[in-house]
Amino acid sequence: MADRSFLDWPFLDDHHRLLAADLEAWCAANLPVDHTDVDAACRNLVTRLGADGWLGHSANMERPELDLRALCLMRETLARHDGLADFAFAMQGLGMGPVTLFGDEQQKQWLLQTMAGTAVAGFALSEPASGSDVANLATTASPDGDDWVINGEKTWISNGGIADIYTVFARTGEGPGARGLSCFLVPADTPGITIEERIDVIAPHPLARLTFANMRLPASALIGTAGKGFGMAMAVLDIFRSTVGAAALGFARRALDEALGRVSTRELFGAPMAAMPTVQSSLAEMALDVDAAALLIYRAAWTKDDGAARISREASMAKLHATEIAQSVIDKAVQLHGGDGVRSGQMVERLYREIRALRIYEGASEVQKLIIARQILDGVAEN
Ligand SMILES: Cc1cc2nc3c(=O)[nH]c(=O)nc-3n(C[C@H](O)[C@H](O)[C@H](O)COP(=O)(O)OP(=O)(O)OC[C@H]3O[C@@H](n4cnc5c(N)ncnc54)[C@H](O)[C@@H]3O)c2cc1C
Structure with a gap:
């Protein structure tokens, strides 16, 4: 059993200590899972984490603030038992992060599903030519009437291929570089998205390269303000x-x-x-x-x-x-x-x-x- 003395540190409150003990017991009973089919394992983990209430910590419907100490405790506990369980938990929060922090009431309805584990989330920022250099991303979102039309490519997208909902960053051009980006909420069944490639890595997780070809989104897909992405x-x-x-x-x-x-x-x-x-x-x-x-x-x-x-x-x-x-x-x-x-x-x-x-x-x-x-x-x- 790992050293737990850090739980007594003054950075943490009693509810964090209780959370750590409860999650430890859940992990001991449920993890590790079989990783042979990572897609199935990941979906299954999201379902179980959601059904047992753990994904409720990855977003907050009422307040955008997240309990970051709880998230850190949960990730370190899950990772200690099973890296894929940590990945499944983390991606629900990261994928929906823009919605949790900046989404409107309608967009936040998706949080009900990602927190319940009935929808899998992905965060699509990186591109083949702009991973570290995010401000340089090339995917475009052009206004067309009340709609946005998205064209471009994203790569290294965790949960790519199994996600039900993505947050996607694209260039809307309000200003140069970092000042011209926006974020959109994109259901995975939107016409125009293609999973071009599934990517294998040394520690397998669901990962993919996606393309968007004239993908049409309603105005309501824009998260927050255009240009603030x-x-x-x-x-x-x-x-x-x-x-x-x-x-x-x-x-x-x-x-x-x-x-x-x-x-x-x-x-x-x-x-x-x-x-x-x-x-x-x-x-x-x-x-x-x-x-x-x-x-x-x-x-x-x-x-x-x-x-x-x-x-x-x-x-x-x-x-x-x-x-x-x-x-x-x-x-x-x-x-x-x-x-x-x-x-x-x-x-x-x-x-x-x-x-x-x-x-x-x-x-x-x-x-x-x-x-x-x-x-x-x-x-x-x-x-
Ligand atoms: C397993 C995995 C999961 C991922 N999941 C997601 C995801 O869900 N969503 C998403 O959007 N992206 C995701 N990514 C992409 C990830 O964020 C990028 O791979 C990362 O930002 C690096 O970008 P790059 O691969 O293009 O490398 P490059 O930008 O080409 O960088 C290569 C190397 O150059 C060095 N370097 C970079 N910048 C500097 C600098 N300024 N000064 C000095 N050295 C520098 C670093 O050593 C870096 O590793 C994932 C990547 C991996 C490997």
Whole structure:
């Protein structure tokens, strides 16, 4: 059982502690699931997470504010048990993030379905030529009477191919670059959408490249104000970035647990591995990394929950540090397992594959460094 002492930290309230205990019990009873067919597994996870009320935390019909500490706790708990369960949970929130934060009452009706687990959500921002460079995206949305007509291509779209509803970012041209983007709510059965390619990755999840050919949307599909799409995407990522760090933290905690189990039970040279100073040094580094990441994540989440309008610096630090240390913690756990560490299907081998993409999506590590540097330089300029 992973170290739970962080639950006593003052960043968390009693309802968070109860939530963590309840979800832990749910995970122990329901996870991991069979990943052989990731589409079916993912749909099934969304259904079960919804039916048992967990997806209600991914959106809020009355208040756009989300309980970020709850989201982080949930992602780290789910990730510790099953990466696909964390993915299924997270995408319902990220996919509907623009609606939760900026949608009108009619658009929010979709939240009832995504929270109940009866509709799967996707977030379509990245394009073949603009993943990190979001402001440069090329998909267009042109007004035509009361409608919008969308043309373009999106790639790396999580839940692409199984989603029922997407939020899609497109260029509407109110201004240059970032100042000319808007966000639209797009049911997956809208004529003009094609799933061009399903993408296989080292830790399989439903992923696809989509195209839009003269896809016609009513005026009511526009989320918020035309031209404000870039700020909306950044506000959504501001929230969900800390939760990517939390998922990485869940993977790292599981790796530390697995390593502790291994070194406590395996003997080498006539003594338990756990008695070897170099092994203890690895364990100490892993535990230190895990605690430091947790502090950054719950600092970011607490800052948001405490009323901060934006947490760009805190969220970027949390995501950057947690994903980078998780990679290193998992690598140490693989090493401590020897040959078993790279045996297909072993938990540490799965974690080794699961963690890699988290250092790339929702802003690669280098992009997080740019954001942090910009924030601290702005602070210097203001003083
Ligand atoms: C598993 C997975 C799931 C994803 N899910 C989604 C999704 O649901 N929706 C969605 O819209 N997108 C999604 N993405 C896309 C993801 O956000 C992009 O892959 C990511 O933003 C990087 O963009 P890119 O792949 O085009 O790489 P590029 O933009 O070409 O960047 C390549 C590398 O260049 C470096 N780099 C980038 N910018 C800088 C810089 N400013 N300074 C220095 N170095 C830099 C980084 O190391 C980066 O990894 C997903 C990606 C993956 C792998």
